Amino acid sequence: MSQRILMIVGDFVEDYEVMVPFQALQAVGHVVHAVCPDKKAGQTVRTAIHDFEGDQTYSEKPGHNFALNATFDDVREESYDALVIPGGRAPEYLRLNSRVLDIVRHFAAAHKPIASICHGPQLLAAANVLRGKRVSAYPACAPEVELAGAIFATIAIDEAVTDGQLVTAPAWPAHPAWIRQFLAVLGTTVEHRAPTATAGAR
Secondary structure (H helix, E strand, C coil): CCCEEEEECCCCEEHHHHHHHHHHHHHCCCEEEEECCCCCCCCEEEEEEEECCCCCCCEEEEEEEEECCCCHHHCCHHHCCEEEECCECHHHHHCCCHHHHHHHHHHHHCCCCEEEECCCHHHHHHCCCCCCCEECCCHHHHHHHHHCCCEECCCCCCCCEEECCEEEECCHHHHHHHHHHHHHHHCCCCCCCCCCCCCCCC
16 A cells, blocks of 8 residues: 655755665655755755765765655645655754654654664654664764664664664665665565566567
């Protein structure tokens, strides 16, 4: 069954972490609304590409402009079934917005599915909804996750962790595991069928 999913983004959200789940969740039939404070449907946010090139931290390069398809001021969180929080640099300023924090708290209090990746848990920590949870994030966010009362999950960069309705991962290399686990929490099943011979095939 199609579900309505809210995605909160901002300028310099990580390019892969916004576009890949936005498209993948729609591809399996869900409705995804991407919003940003102070912006309307049709406007864009700038993205950043974070890569892992052997430095002590990630490198950052300009990404695409990502088009929003819903208006932040129109959000009625009770009408959504799940929440997605991509990473990148956006969460560090989005967590200063009291309306954003209220939206996040709604999903946590209502025990609705939440998927967050990379720096996304900065927003969850600021909303004070992580206590007692096992949470993954970009390793540099570990102190914030632990100060918020969560257990930081030290996992490989291509792995994800599910704790109840919360699905988290360290960075975009975990997309296959992160999205697969989130779909499981959503109750979404994807069938794989063997190809059948078509008429006239040789």
